[in-house]
Amino acid sequence: MNELEKNELIKTNAVLQESLTKGNEKYYGDLLIYIRVVALFRDVKKSEELLLEVLRDILDAQEQGISAKEYFGENPKKVADDIIKQLPINLLDTVKIILIALASYSIFSILPRIIFPDEELDIGSFLITGFYWTVMIIFALWLLGISLYRFEDKLSKLVLLLLVGLGFSFGFYIDFLISTPFKVNLSGDLGIVTIVLISGIVLYLFYKEKDKKPWTPFIPIVVTSAILGIIARIDVFSELLSSKEGKIGIGVILGILLLLQYVFIYLTSKQSNK
Template sequence: MNELEKNELIETNAVLQKSLTKENDKYYGNLLIYIRIMVFFRDVKKSEELLLEVLRDILDAQEQGLSAEEYFGENPKEVADDIIKQLPINLLDTVKIVLTALAIYIILSILPELISPDEGLDIGSLLIHGSYLTVMAIFALWLLGISLYRFKDKLSKLVLLLLVGLGVSFGFYLSFLVSTPLKVNLSGNLGIATIILISAIVLYLFYKEKDKKLWAPFLPIIVTSAILGILTRIGVFSELLSSKEGKIGIGIILGILLLLQYAFIFLTSKQANK
């Protein structure tokens, strides 16, 4: 799949959506989310092409005074399912998406894991935890997709939210339970060099990323973790930060940054939905 071409389709779609009326925007918006989620095992680029065709049809109908519901019917799920059936299976794209999600998790998690130089980096635990959370993310997206047209009452949505919350909570609990022999000792200069290398990779990826608002909330905790990880490997700071008070201080700092991260993510998603 040509990633650049796919991104151009998505950008064109976003621009044209601005011309929709409020009613048509809601109709098409739900259709768009549903299809993008439910085409997980199918050709993503082809789905974006078909979504663009549907959007242009709605805009043409809008110019003639017809709403999207009048043009496509009162059952948008049927329209969406018909579109999905037209799409060829593309397992390669699916594997790429899963591996990319796992890689992003590991990159975002590895620096906080490296703060303590004595515990070592448990690569096996990172892979297991990352795989679980990747599956949970796919499951949560699937629930979001089916809830658009099937579960519209507040009680059903609350049950789905609690289900996802329990799954994510278990995932965090799992990180404390799982320990594997695949540990790497990254104390001293080797640890400092590793932290600097990973930080450089993260900052480079952020610099190259077009939508920086999506990843900006993660930067404070990543940069702080990198600084703390380096300081815990340097003489004077090592003694201070490895003390009971130092560990409590690190925990408080990371806790505050996590809360700020979630707040930034919430505000960013809220602005994106306006």
Template sequence: MEKTNWEELNAELQKELTVDNEQFYVNLLIYVRAKTMIRDHEKAEELLLEILQDILEAQEQGISAEEYFGKNPKQIADEMIANLPINVWDAVKLGLVAITSYLVVTFFPTMVFPDKAIDLGKLLIGGLAATVFAILAMKLLGYSAYRYQSKFWRLVPYLFVAVGLIGCIALLDFISTPLTISISPTIGILLILLMSAIVAGLFYKEKDKDLWLPFIPPLTCNAIGGIIFRLDAFSGLLNSKRGALIIAGCLIAAMIAQYVIIFVVYRRQKNRSLKS
């Protein structure tokens, strides 16, 4: 029997919520997911789906989510969460996903310069830091779901995590480890093609592509650059003034494309919310 995709079904049913009910449920969803990181993930998603279905049934009868659950949903959520079984392995898998995502995103920029050795130790440290900040982000989001009502204070956790992560990545430039490897141009091209195929396959299977679309321009730019600079015909271009201008132009174009995609995705998500 095929395993139910609770998150996908949840996202589809959320489209049927009214604006007020959606805001109520999104806060509850963020809080529950943040508080159940070490508990059974599938059971938590089943719980969220049951709550959503209850809200939809009440909505059909003209009862709002706040009227149905009361003005203290946090207390109800805490009682439900307390009954969920603890599953440390789910938390470990979440950490592995965060590390893998970081390594995939940082792999392509690392491979742009053919003569630069790959510092595996630095990548691992960065992956662990990214995991810590991902967990911290979830905790802060869960904490702020029922703590703050103003838009400004709701943005504070995002800003805090973003600044911390950027600072951590900046500090990595000053770190080096003995776990470095150098690869030949041919092996480098094969690795880039292999990773590109893996990323393309994962992106194709992903249902909600909006989250990953902004990463496509910079990753594509870095992948193409990493391949071109490993070809004999273009090997000298990297150290020339003309090559530096081309690299700068491509990076600026990729950055502009990334911001355009972020804007388009934001507008699309906003329009979907308004139609709900």
């Protein structure tokens, strides 16, 4: 799949959506989220092409004073399911999505783990946790998609929210539950080189990314973790930062940054859904 071509389709779709009326915007917005999420492992390019066709049909009908609901009917889920049936499963895209999710998790979460030079990096636990979070996020997205049409009452939505919340809560405790023998000591110069290398990769990928908005919330915690990790391996500061008070201070800093990160992600996603 041509990545540039796919991005152009998504960009065109976003621009055309601005011309929709409020009612049509809600109808098409739910349809778009449902198809993109439920058809996550199918041909993405074909999916975006069909979504664009539907959008243009809605806009044509809108010019004639016909709403999307009148044009496509009262059952948008059937319309969406019919579109999904036309999409072939793309194993290459599926593997790519999983690998990108794992790589993103690894890149953005490894630095906070190696701040303290006296704590070994459990690679086995790290990979298991990364796989869990990848599956969990895909599952949460799938639930989001099907909830648009299948679980419309408040009780069902609350149950789904609690289910996702439990899944995410368990994810935060997985590190404490799993320990493997595959551990690496990243103290001293090896740790500094590792931190500089990972930071360089993150900043390079961020610089090369055209749409920086989704990744911007992660940069402050990555940069701060890198700086703290390097400082903690310098003799002048290592004793202070490795002390109980130093670790508490670093924990507070990272906690505040994580909170700000989640707030920024929420505000960004809220703005993009308008």
